[in-house]
Amino acid sequence: MTTHAHEGPLQHHFDDLRQQYEAANMGMWAFIAQEIMFFGGMFGAYTVYRYKYMAAFVEGSNSLPIQWGALNTAILIASSFTVAMAVRSAQLGHARAILNWLLGTMVLGVAFLGVKVIEYSHKWHHHLIPSRDFRYEGLLDPGQMKIFYSFYFAMTGMHAIHMIIGIGLMFWLIPKIRRGTYSADYYSPIENFGLYWHFVDIVWIFLFPLLYLIGREPWISI
């Protein structure tokens, strides 16, 4: 064992790139397992209250703007495609293509957050932010409605924070791609970023039906 710390992408404590790649990959999957449990706690609590306050949750779902939710679903599915293409380009060692696909992913991610800002500000104007200022004039118990919106904001908010972290990760990756750090031999950061981004997309794939779709009556206009 010589003392040189880094020679190329291989870190000193690994024997070869294969081992390093497998370790990084496994670490990412373990991290995703952790994320599933984190979101799982919220999904579990959501299920309990949906069962308990069914009417309020149905009315809440009906009050959410489905067109914005659907648009965001489409945006995220598109971003799953772009990030998958970025990983593929990385495996082939096409640095220029990784860069372009990641920039595309970033644009889609920002678009998603933009739509979310529109939705949130809409709620803000209607005093539907769960706080001491919460106002609800319907027929149901305002406390129950507030719990629905609490879950809406907690779940979509936590998802949005994960999106923001994902975009931050791309800001960290892009200069490295430009410097030519990644090649067909060494691309695990891109691949693991892809895993993360797909995970965040999948969370939304569950959030969209739970919050916007189930219990929805299609003929009620927004």
Place this chain on the structure above:
Amino acid sequence: MTTTTTAINESPTVTKTNGRQESYLNASYGIRSWLLTLDHKRIGVLYLICITAFFMIGGVFAGLIRLELTTPQGDLVSSETYNKLFTMHGVMMIFFFLIPSVPAVLGNFILPIMIGAKDVAFPKLNLLSWYCFLAGGSLAFLAILLGGIDTGWTFYTPYSSTYSNSWVGLALAGVFINGFSSILTGVNFLTTVHKMRAPGMTWFRLPLFIWAQYATSLIMVLGTPVVAITLLLVLLERVFGIGIFDPALGGDPILFQHMFWFYSHPAVYIMIVPGFGVISEVIACFSRKAIFGYSFVAFSSLAIALLGFLVWGHHMFTTGQSLYAGMVFSFITFLIAVPTAVKIFNWTATMYRGSISLDSPMLYALGFIGLFLIGGLTGLFLSTMATDIHLHDTYFVVAHFHYVMVGGMVMAFLSGIHFWWPKMTGRIYNEGMGKTGAILIFTGFNLTFFPQFVLGYMGMPRRYHVYPEEWQGLHIMSTAGAIVLAIGYALLVFCLLYSLFRGERASANPWKAKGLEWEIPSPPTLHNFDSIPIVTSEAYAYEEEDVTLAEKAAADATEEVAH
């Protein structure tokens, strides 16, 4: 364990600088070289320093609690202050001492060496985990300095989310951030054990310490995020009044308890399973025998980790939880006694006809077996629903979990610290002082906590500082025990620190123990191994060596006779 690196100690490649042996301690100097280190050994030492500080803070609160309880009147502190004392004692000891104790200190230091790796898989995340721990601990400490928290370490809602006027938010933030440290350590250990084992180090050649750390890491990765989101929701409720856990707002406080215990019961196993790993190493070494039933001990760790996720409801027998759910939880809790008993029986079977030597680590390990046995068996009283109704929230519970946490985990941690101290520091501590410390701690511990079983059985509720006069005798015994315990801890700290300055230099293998960590110099060099070791035998090959020695002696004898 025989490996190709056995010759390292004598190998001339160990370069001498200024006549001193090169090691991870003198590889670089200065505060920056420690605070920015990526070396798993230095990070382990950083953790050791921090958890010792947090242990002392938690210990001061424990001392104040015992002092208050010497008289039946609430005369030393007010009720509010007393609430804060037991809360801060619990928060400090559980989140900032017990949970990181064995995994983050001993695990970080020894785990990569034991499997023949140069470092953990993600050294930067390892350092980040220490900073998360430090940040979380500092926030909790800040909450204490600003006036404290009074919710109990369990943060039960709606008191914590709505009514408490203490620094709950800050403490919650501290525990939340500290959660990242657990998760990062868990992810790191899982990956390291899977991907970084040296050639020949198959799963069933792993020391049992590694199996225990592996099981613990699973709990850390799968449990911690649930308590993180739960505490985050409490924080949101406190700030925005969202009403998920407050019945006045339509929320459900029992849901909080389910979510909290879904992590915090497995967390009890984070606080004991790594200790099992230490005990396996120490018992094997000081009995000079391989662990009896290796695979049973290995799989019992995994069984405990798995079953640990299915028993959280036994904390809630007296809440509005369904009776039938309670019965299931009670039954699964009994089931956990099986893998736990497997361990205890196998350790005693290991000692049977072993050549036992009673050095300090072994004294702590033997203390562990006795105390943990009492702690475990009284757990069965509490997992029986009918008796739990009587004993719930009494000092019986307090005594039970202190027998498990202090009698179990702290003893195991101290056993491990005494066992690997020569490896970590390169110094031998004074064995007489070490043994005296172990005996004092064992005596003081029993004197402190055994009377609490009696108190609890008679009905003394936990978290009260005023009690009927007839219980004063038992409380005075308990406080006297706490003083003995404190003297024991002080002696132990002195003994170890003294060894740093005056202790003899340790050889590579002062205990004649088996395992890769004993085949490299004490303290280890920066990259642990000069060349990657190749493992060719099972763990704990103590008997093979003794057989060879016996054969040699017999051969010598025959030779002598022949002459």
